[in-house]
Amino acid sequence: xxxxxNTTSSTSAPELVSLSIDGKSLxxxxxxxxxxxxxxxxxxxxxxxxHRNLSIAGNCRMCQVEVVGAPKLExxxxxxxxxxxxxxxxETSETVAAAQAATLEFILxxxxxxxxxxxxxxxxxxxxxxxxxxxxxxxxLENKEHKIKAxxxxxxxxxxxxxxxxxxxxxxxxxEITGTKELGVLHRGDRGVITVAEDRELDNPLxxxxxxxxxxxxxxxxxxxxxxxxxxxxxxxxxxxxxxTGCNVKIAVRDGEVVQVKARDNQAVNxxxxxxxxxxxxxxxxxxxxxxxxxxxxxNAKSTIDAVLAxxxxxxxxxxxxxxxxxxxxxxxxxxxxxxxxxxxxxxxxVGYRERSLTQLEKILISPNYAPNIRGAVFAGLTNGVNTExxxxxxxxxxxxGGASGVLIFGERAIDQKxxxxxxxxxxxxxxxxxxxxxxAEGALASACSLxxxxxxxxEKSGILINxxxxxxxxxxxxxxxxxxxxxxxxxxxxxAACGGALTAAANERELTMSLLASEPRLGAATLASIKAGxxxxxxxxxxxxxxMSAGGASV
Amino acid sequence: MxxxxxxxxxxxxxxxxxxxAGRKPSSEAxxxxxxxxxxxxxxxxxxxxxxxxxxxxxxxxxxxxxxWVAEQLSMPAVQVMEVASFYTMYYKKPxxxxxxxxCRTLSCMVRGAPELTATLEKKFGCHAHQxxxxxxxxxxxxxxxxxxxxxxxxxxxxxxxxxxxxxxxSALLExxxxxxxxxxxxxxxxKLGDGLAHHGMSxxxxxxxxxxx
Numbered sequence: 001x002x003x004x005x006n007t008t009s010s011t012s013a014p015e016l017v018s019l020s021i022d023g024k025s026l027x028x029x030x031x032x033x034x035x036x037x038x039x040x041x042x043x044x045x046x047x048x049x050x051h052r053n054l055s056i057a058g059n060c061r062m063c064q065v066e067v068v069g070a071p072k073l074e075x076x077x078x079x080x081x082x083x084x085x086x087x088x089x090x091e092t093s094e095t096v097a098a099a100q101a102a103t104l105e106f107i108l109x110x111x112x113x114x115x116x117x118x119x120x121x122x123x124x125x126x127x128x129x130x131x132x133x134x135x136x137x138x139x140x141l142e143n144k145e146h147k148i149k150a151x152x153x154x155x156x157x158x159x160x161x162x163x164x165x166x167x168x169x170x171x172x173x174x175x176e177i178t179g180t181k182e183l184g185v186l187h188r189g190d191r192g193v194i195t196v197a198e199d200r201e202l203d204n205p206l207x208x209x210x211x212x213x214x215x216x217x218x219x220x221x222x223x224x225x226x227x228x229x230x231x232x233x234x235x236x237x238x239x240x241x242x243x244x245t246g247c248n249v250k251i252a253v254r255d256g257e258v259v260q261v262k263a264r265d266n267q268a269v270n271x272x273x274x275x276x277x278x279x280x281x282x283x284x285x286x287x288x289x290x291x292x293x294x295x296x297x298x299x300n301a302k303s304t305i306d307a308v309l310a311x312x313x314x315x316x317x318x319x320x321x322x323x324x325x326x327x328x329x330x331x332x333x334x335x336x337x338x339x340x341x342x343x344x345x346x347x348x349x350x351v352g353y354r355e356r357s358l359t360q361l362e363k364i365l366i367s368p369n370y371a372p373n374i375r376g377a378v379f380a381g382l383t384n385g386v387n388t389e390x391x392x393x394x395x396x397x398x399x400x401x402g403g404a405s406g407v408l409i410f411g412e413r414a415i416d417q418k419x420x421x422x423x424x425x426x427x428x429x430x431x432x433x434x435x436x437x438x439x440x441a442e443g444a445l446a447s448a449c450s451l452x453x454x455x456x457x458x459x460e461k462s463g464i465l466i467n468x469x470x471x472x473x474x475x476x477x478x479x480x481x482x483x484x485x486x487x488x489x490x491x492x493x494x495x496x497a498a499c500g501g502a503l504t505a506a507a508n509e510r511e512l513t514m515s516l517l518a519s520e521p522r523l524g525a526a527t528l529a530s531i532k533a534g535x536x537x538x539x540x541x542x543x544x545x546x547x548x549m550s551a552g553g554a555s556v
Numbered sequence: 557m558x559x560x561x562x563x564x565x566x567x568x569x570x571x572x573x574x575x576x577a578g579r580k581p582s583s584e585a586x587x588x589x590x591x592x593x594x595x596x597x598x599x600x601x602x603x604x605x606x607x608x609x610x611x612x613x614x615x616x617x618x619x620x621x622x623x624w625v626a627e628q629l630s631m632p633a634v635q636v637m638e639v640a641s642f643y644t645m646y647y648k649k650p651x652x653x654x655x656x657x658x659c660r661t662l663s664c665m666v667r668g669a670p671e672l673t674a675t676l677e678k679k680f681g682c683h684a685h686q687x688x689x690x691x692x693x694x695x696x697x698x699x700x701x702x703x704x705x706x707x708x709x710x711x712x713x714x715x716x717x718x719x720x721x722x723x724x725x726s727a728l729l730e731x732x733x734x735x736x737x738x739x740x741x742x743x744x745x746x747k748l749g750d751g752l753a754h755h756g757m758s759x760x761x762x763x764x765x766x767x768x769x
Contacts, residue, residue: 184634186570186641197634198571198619 019085022092034076034087035063043089046100046129048107048215049167050077053271054176060167061103062129066093073099090133097133104134110145110190111216112162120217122230126165145190153183153194154202156276157211157219161193164218170194170210177273178361180204194218205362208279212263212272221260223280228252228259236478237264239465241285241327241458242278243367244374246467246535249274251282251459251478258282258478266534268471275365285327285457287412287440292484297450305486305494308451312408312435313498319346320433321395321404324382325411326351326371329463329475331512332489333373333380334520335503336410339492340382343499344408350395351377352414353388367468370413372458375466379522379538399431400424406433411455411488412440420444437491454485461487462509464516464531470538472523474531567685568648572640575618585609589628599629603639607646612740616647644698652687652694654732654739656712661700663707668721672708673697675722679729692733713739 014029021038028037035045036052048060056078063076068086073096076089090097108130115121147161171183171194182202186195196202202210211219233252240247240261247270252260261282263274296303296311322344324336340347353371371377378385396415399407400423407428409415415424428434428448436449439457446452460481465473481487486494489504489512496503506512517523526536589609593602606629610621617640626633640646647655656676660669673684676695680688687694703709706718710725717728732739 181632181634184632184638186637188642195570195634195637197632198637200634 017081017083017085019081019083019087021087022089028081030081032081034065034074034079034081037081038065038076038087038089043091045076045089046125046133047077048125048165049169051169051172051213051272053267054169054172054213057168057172060107060165062100062107064096064099064103065089066096100129101134101136104130105136105138105140107165108138109140110162111165112144114163115217117226118160118163118217119220119225119230120163120214124217125215126217147191147193152222153196153219154207156208156222156280157202158222158225159194160218160220163216164194165216166192166194167215168194169213169215170219173206173210173213174202174204177209178204178206178364180361183210205275205277205359206273206365208276209263209273212274221280224260228254230260233259234478236476238459238476238478239372239467239473240274240278240282241372241465241475242275242281242370244326244369244371244468245270245365245367246372246465246471246473247274247278247365248473249278253478256479258286268469268535268537269467269473270365273365275362277366282459285459286479287442287457289441290482290485291438291441291446291452291454292482293454295452297452305453305491306498308435308453309491309495309498311451312433312495313343315406315433316343316499317346318344318405319348320344320406320408321399322347322349322408323395323410323414324349324351324377325409325414326353326369326374326377327413327458328373328376328411328488329458329461330373330376330379330466330472331463331509331516332410332492333376333382334516335489335492335496335512337380337382338503339496339499342501342503343496347408348395348398348404349382350392351383351388352416353383353392354416354418355389372467373465375468375470375538376464379466396424399427402427402430404431407431407435407449409434409436409438409445409449410492412438412443412457415445437488439485453491454482455488455491456481456485460485463513466538467535471535472526472531472538473535474528476532570641572617572619572622572637572648573650575614575620578620579614579618580620581610581613581624585613586628593629600631600635603629603631603636604643607636607640611647616650649685650687653692654694654712656693656695656710656729657698657701658695658710659699659701659703659708660697661704663704664700664709667707669697669708671722672710672720672725675725679726693729715739 016027017030018025018027021041022043024041026037026041028040035047035050038045045063045065047063049057050063058075058078061075064073065076066088067074088096090100111126115127121127149160149162151159153159166185168185171185174183175181182196182200184195184197185192187193208221211221230252233254235250235252237250240249248264248266250262250264251258261279263270263272265272294303294305294308296308322340324333340349351374353369353374355368358366358368377383383391396419398404425444425448434449435451436445437453437455438446439455440446459479460477462477463475465475467473487509493502493504504512504515506515513528517526517528522539524539530536589602589606592605593599596602603625606625607617610625611617614621622633622636622640626636640648658669658672677683680693680695682688684696701709701711703716703718708720709716709718710720
């Protein structure tokens with residue numbers, strides 16, 4: 001039922017149909033609808049209820065087009081291409097433009113026009129389309145229908161019935177994608193209103209997605225109501241670091257705080273869905289108290305990064321235990337691997353990785369871990385990706401029993417929160433060397449390490465993340481880095497310099513990425529542009545080969 | 557602004573009440589529904605007759621009845637509610653033993669439907685959607701019942717009474733009160749109700765030369 005009109009190409013070459021839209025000829029796969037077909041030649045047919053991953057409802061009537069020879073206007077969403085079809089959109093047909101203007105006026109009849117207090121203002125399809133396709137005053141002078149307002153549908157979603165245009169995207173999402181079927185439309189006509197089933201709540205693991213799907217301001221985030229006009233925020237297209245699914249998101253930030261998170265469309269990764277845990281949990285990547293500069297336990301004065309790294313460099317050639325955070329970028333992991341290969345050959349390395357159990361519903365989107373770049377660690381050769389968790393557990397046990405001479409921790413969450421018991425923390429504290437590149441100053445690890453350098457949150461840096469399906473994606477910095485913190489790759493490089501020689505001559509993040517792209521055959525012809533535009537699939541065969549060479553985990 | 561403009565929910569409040577006695581549709585109803593389901597390509601399609609079954613047995617839709625339909629047809633209760641709330645023919649609140657539906661659409665309206673409504677209000681001593689104290693009567697205004705040629709008219713339970721005026725309507729109600737006829741086109745019997753002819757009540761209809769369907 002879902003993805004009825006998914007036009008992503010299948011493995012076999014699809015049959016092509018030629019038609020003309022607005023006088024331009026094009027060829028698209030058979031079965032494509034007119035909205036998607038027009039998109040390929042850069043014509044946007046306006047629509048509310050249509051979504052490529054949901055079934056066709058055809059209730060908003062906004063996507064009407066003229067098909068030459070047809071007696072009436074057709075709706076683009078439910079009209080498949082036919083050979084020789086001649087289509088006129090609002091760009092070339094006055095009839096269509098007039099019909100769309102009328103549809104808009106009709107949709108707005110009972111709309112409260114409360115844009116001044118609406119969270120959707122600024123990214124609202126009603127505003128956009130009215131501006132573009134109608135832009136006239138309403139002729140409706142009668143009393144508007146009044147409906148339910150500020151009604152919580154669940155823990156995350158608030159309904160304003162008056163703003164709703166009854167496109168039923170949210171209902172179809174819960175019916176077809178999550179299968180939880182919490183929502184429905186009660187009553188009919190202009191009295192119709194979205195409702196949540198009696199005795200139930202809209203509380204499925206993807207519930208916040210209905211807010212993204214809502215083309216108007218009817219559904220809003222309870223967590224983020226009235227927090228900022230969207231145009232005062234800086235919006236960044238990036239990747240959710242919640243798990244290794246690597247959902248494409250847009251993060252809106254104002255004054256250093258996340259004010260809204262939206263899903264972005266990536267058919268190969270997350271369609272346009274996002275889980276609540278990722279969406280509303282961005283804050284956990286921004287600890288309230290940060291580790292800044294460099295600290296050396298026992299000395300009251302702040303140390304310098306160079307002094308701390310010089311201390312760490314003293315143990316080069318020995319066999320410390322190294323914990324790597326799965327939140328590091330791929331560039332950083334590759335650099336770290338080079339550092340280990342060059343100066344810490346005897347080290348035992350583990351990537352902080354812990355499987356988690358998921359409910360059937362969570363499995364729709366969420367990966368069974370909290371490790372966004374675990375495949376990046378495999379790519380870098382820090383682990384083989386098979387016994388990652390066993391290796392990690394073995395190392396934790398080893399450290400806990402006091403069997404580690406030195407402990408080096410790269411990145412926040414390199415050791416799972418659940419493993420940080422008193423025994424482990426004591427063992428880390430009493431190790432001859434304990435060094436951490438951390439962000440959370442209030443975390444248990446920060447208090448256990450004797451040497452600390454302030455690293456950066458994954459939201460504060462740009463680079464490559466590799467998701468569970470080995471799709472190489474671009475994670476863009478959505479927050480300005482905190483003063484007095486250092487990018488992890490720089491710390492790794494400086495440590496290498498302190499040990500004997502720097503690993504890269506890159507002057508900034510971009511140069512580092514470019515050098516990785518240029519030197520890494522497994523990335524093939526991937527360019528920065530192609531990685532940013534939807535991601536590039538890694539050749540998994542070659543990844544497997546590379547892990548053979550670099551036996552990961554504790555066995556190094 | 558009028559009262560209706562400030563109303564944020566429909567007359568029945570958007571929630572179907574529980575049955576005070578906690579009654580559920582009987583096993584006969586379940587058997588009947590099973591037969592109905594077989595007539596449709598998928599079981600969800602039987603939701604409308606299923607709701608009628610509930611209404612017939614319990615007098616009106618109840619929360620238990622909605623849950624019963626949802627369970628019988630294995631569909632979410634909210635989808636049953638969608639259907640129940642969409643159609644006005646389903647009683648979302650208890651109705652009287654005889655429920656009068658006065659057509660208020662154009663033809664009936666200009667031929668005197670408001671008069672009929674006023675008569676009913678006066679006679680029953682209650683407003684639309686309320687039940688008389690003895691539980692015998694209730695009424696509501698409905699949209700076109702498709703009998704414009706014999707306007708104004710009303711429907712009592714499942715039967716039409718046409719070419720009405722205040723006096724005829726009053727006489728009809730008195731007669732019903734006395735005779736207590738069965739006015740249902742019962743889905744239980746699946747044939748035209750045994751109402752009027754047996755009870756000699758077709759006089760109102762026949763006067764206009766209209767034949768019973």
